[in-house]
Amino acid sequence: MDSKPSTSADAAVNGSIYVSDDVTAAAKILVVGHFAVGKTTFIGSLSEIAPLRTEEKMTQASVHVDDLRGVPNKATTTVALDFGRLTLSDELVLYLFGTPGQHRFIQVWEDMARGALGALLLVDPARLEETFPVIDLLDEYGLEYAIAVNSFSDPEKFDQEEIREALDLLPETPVVYCDARDRRSSNEALIALVRHLLDRAA
Template sequence: MVSTNSDPTSRHVADTVTHSAKLLITGAFGVGKTTLISSVSEIPPLRTEEQMTTASVGIDSLQGLQNKTTTTVAMDFGRRTLADDIVLYLFGTPGQRRFWDLWYGLSEGAVGVLVLVDTRRLDDSFEVFDQLELNTTMPMAVAINEFDGAPRYDVADVRSALDLLPETPIVTCDARERSSSVHALITLVKHAMETTATTAHR
């Protein structure tokens, strides 16, 4: 249940919080990571966005992203109280390949990773999943960010196209909408808890 804290915009964590979890929000360039963190954060999110310049021409593909003018160059950070006793700390990664070295530091201590994908540019996600599989064992969930005008596919078809394991949760969301984005985060948290419990009983 999402917290009904009387002052959800407070910069201070509520006294009732006894548990915290760090989540990594990642995905290819332009899939909506900054938007998702901004939509759910109960504090003003920390952003490290810079204006895109002609220096990125030929390096960052803007196919399907013609209106994009800024990009994350280090990280995004936000906080969300998920229940009266649980708070989430959200760390968003930069999407461009040249910044991927930053992922390793950002992922340290995280209990799970939410991967955003864009059905208009599924090919851009292949390298992201390859990178995660090579460098982390964190529980993972996938959120299909449903951009306006983007093709809609069955979740099973997306799972097959991305060659995801059967146990990897997949949800659809609109990163601009708080409730939709919170649902994606809850899906990841539940999966991380279930994975941890299963591992502990082996």
């Protein structure tokens, strides 16, 4: 018989599908970024419930629409959203929404941005120019964000100052390194965002 976890942190570790009774606050966080930057991977590595994914096989029709440079083996693309849950502390649960980066999904942004506390923006330093339209969307919807640099090759190549300059970031915008495949690393990136949001709210 399953015993009820005593804290929500236990629940997270045990992979319980239930939110603990101790949880008193919930926040909606967006995980955004361009195509193939690691949004689905990030939510999959963090979620304590089986993440909901709405991936669809890419067809010939999307060949010129979805840019496969650097990710030739990617056969699916997120058409609507990813959804996951993470209990961050005994009182706080985060609901993670991965939103598609392709501009043709702007309507999804309209819905997703509503009620969101902020966004974690995943960035691939090798494809920085693809992040510009995503930043435009974040600005348009007035969403606070932190940057998680999801370096696909060598983490040593991650130069925070270069990225700040290229993306024209505000000095207070956090920039952290993250490997979306790694739960601990993804968790740290999310915590950097939550700290930033709390600072901004103070």
